[in-house]
Amino acid sequence: MPSTIAKVEAFRVPPRWLFVRVETMSGVVGWGEATLEGHTQAVEGALGDLTHRFVGWDADNIQDIWQTAYRARFYRGGPVLMSALSGLDIALWDIKGKKLGVPVWQLLGGKVRDRVKVYGWIGGDSPSDVYNAAVERKSQGFTAVKMNATDSIGWLDSPSVLTDAVARIEEVKRTGLDVGLDFHGRLHKGMAKQLAKLLEPHMPLFIEEPLLPTQPEEIADLSRLVSTPIALGERLYTRSDFRPYLEKRAIDIAQPDVSHCGGISELHRIASLTETYDVGLAPHCPLGPIALAACMQVAISAPNFVIQEMSWKVRYHTLPNQEADLYTYLSHPSVFEIKEGYLGLLHGKLTVSSLSRTLYLMPCFAGPGIGIEINEQLVRETSANYTSKHTPWKNPVWRGEDGFVREW
Ligand SMILES: [Mg+2]
Structure with a gap:
């Protein structure tokens, strides 16, 4: 069944992140992130352009969408265009994994x-x-x-x-x-x-x-x-x-x-x-x-x-x-639990029967798509409030004692 892209939305959320939500005609939702710290509005503009171009396309064709976004617009590369494309690409992989019922790493x-x-x-x-x-x-x-x-x-x-x-x-x-x-x-x-x-x-x-x-x-x-x-x-x-x-x-x-x-x-x-x-x-x-x-x-x-x-x-x-x-913004934050310096440690689940004990090991990030569940209601509410009241984060500008600008 084709996964026609129906909607692309961007959510500006604190502390300085930009989330991307893509929904298909069949109702599959994928999440991406296009955060480019200090350049939120520029990426939002670039995402608006991608939305205009790719709504109605088949979300299954990630490679074709990527190559079209990268090559078919003459100008390419750089932080703004590539961050917008990154947000869309991650969401498309999330959709593909969810549609097939497998994690993207599979x-x-x-x-x-x-x-x-x-x-x-x-x-x-x-x-x-x-x-x-x-x-x-x-x-x-x-x-x-x-x-x-x-x-x-x-x-x-x-x-x-x-x-x-x-x-x-x-x-x-x-x-x-x-x-x-x-x-x-x-x-x-x-x-x-x-x-x-x-x-x-x-x-x-x-x-x-x-x-x-x-x-x-x-x-x-x-x-x-x-x-x-x-x-x-x-x-x-x-x-x-x-x-x-x-x-x-x-x-x-x-x-x-x-x-x-x-x-x-x-x-x-x-x-x-x-x-x-x-x-x-x-x-x-x-x-x-x-x-x-x-x-x-x-x-x-x-x-x-x-x-x-x-x-x-x-x-x-x-x-x-x-x-x-x-x-x-996660419904289940335990997915990022750190153990012994690692994420995704195999979690043990002990099942005891009358005669034997069996240890089932389930890897973290076994969930479909990118393996996390976003609290969408919180993202929508927080983003609406944040966007109406605040301008996005910008990095400080540093200058030396002589007044010349320095690298931050
Ligand atoms: Mg660094």
């Missing part, structure tokens, strides 16, 4: 692992701040965390800011957790190589965006300078953007974001491409529950998957009375 070839390693983000300026935050993450079940390497930093700043970074990683390592350091593209080449060398003896899990993702040659130089794995990818869109980083041997870990890179379709293809370069996959995801559920589908099925970011209990810069977390 449609991607089945599972290659039973559980998915995750890490959480920690904030804090001082060594004691990050130590306490890491202890809290450990108590929540994480075995790995990520934190920013530096605060705002100039093109050539005082080397003292780099020794602070070393003190902070030493404190986090004391907890026994592994820690990735996100340079956030804040440093320029001179200080980035200095910091990478200083951190190397402390064995970070990886260093992320050591330079802005416009510098594949310079990042390749850094990769030859230190033994630390280099990660990057949240600001790359489609396989084409990853290509120079792979060909120049610049990265060890690819971090595409399922809500920016082209959805489940392209995340799956990027996983396959990066595998051929012996590069691991660690999908970027400081986003909402739909993006994480979409990442899980690829994480479960991709051979080179290594670790998944998740945003549970991240303290976003939210407005008063607009607190929302990874679990807020």
